[in-house]
Amino acid sequence: MTAAAPALAGLVRRLESIGPLTAAEREAVADLPAAIRTLPPRCPIVREGERPGQCCVVLQGWLCRSNVLGSGKRQIHSLHIAGDMPDLQSLHLPVMDHNLDTLTPALVAAIPHEALRELLASYPGVAAVLWRGTLIDAAMVRQWMVCLGRRAALEHTGHLLCEMYLRQQAAGLAAGFRCPLPITQSDLGDALGLSTVHVNRVLQSLRAMGLITLQNGTLRIHDWERLVALSEFDPTYLHREDAPV
Numbered sequence: 001m002t003a004a005a006p007a008l009a010g011l012v013r014r015l016e017s018i019g020p021l022t023a024a025e026r027e028a029v030a031d032l033p034a035a036i037r038t039l040p041p042r043c044p045i046v047r048e049g050e051r052p053g054q055c056c057v058v059l060q061g062w063l064c065r066s067n068v069l070g071s072g073k074r075q076i077h078s079l080h081i082a083g084d085m086p087d088l089q090s091l092h093l094p095v096m097d098h099n100l101d102t103l104t105p106a107l108v109a110a111i112p113h114e115a116l117r118e119l120l121a122s123y124p125g126v127a128a129v130l131w132r133g134t135l136i137d138a139a140m141v142r143q144w145m146v147c148l149g150r151r152a153a154l155e156h157t158g159h160l161l162c163e164m165y166l167r168q169q170a171a172g173l174a175a176g177f178r179c180p181l182p183i184t185q186s187d188l189g190d191a192l193g194l195s196t197v198h199v200n201r202v203l204q205s206l207r208a209m210g211l212i213t214l215q216n217g218t219l220r221i222h223d224w225e226r227l228v229a230l231s232e233f234d235p236t237y238l239h240r241e242d243a244p245v
Contacts, residue, residue, distance in 0.1 A: 014083030017170045019129040034109035046100045054110040058084045061106025076191040083171045104182045139237040157202045158231035182217040
């Protein structure tokens, strides 16, 4: 195995949460060549309009994909945690149509496109799992569109908290209805389409209802069933092989 193999264990785990891999496929993924980088928060990884030659794997920390308007307003349209490969589409869409940035201090691995193409040609099972992963990403985008367009702020926020808990649980980063949520209220606002003041009011309301507490970058969900009911959260769109909470 290469030196990157232990670092890519999170990617292997993420892929296996999407679909089955053989031992040979797991080893091939773990052996991908990767340049490991430590990045500060709010660091650009790929900018809109660029032509990257590699894909990024999140090893630690949180990343986001976003677009920024001429006014400077930002819309975050996905959040990414350890094990995610948020710019896989650059393998087939050469020009980036959005930005990829860190939200927190992060450790990332850059895998050359050529190495990924060789992997997919040699291991069709890995290609199938990655394809299924892109379909799940599209399903999450659809849910975010519904939330942005039709859900009230309280339900929308609750829905996002439920999603991030289950995604982190699948990645081995959350348990017991407790998970990291290390991003700022400003970042949450950019994901929810709300002002920072409105985000603060919604979080206070969820806390007053006895549903959550958010302190020092850690989210605790005190009543999962009520939060799910309030948010009309149905985890079907995450297409997890194992049962949700």
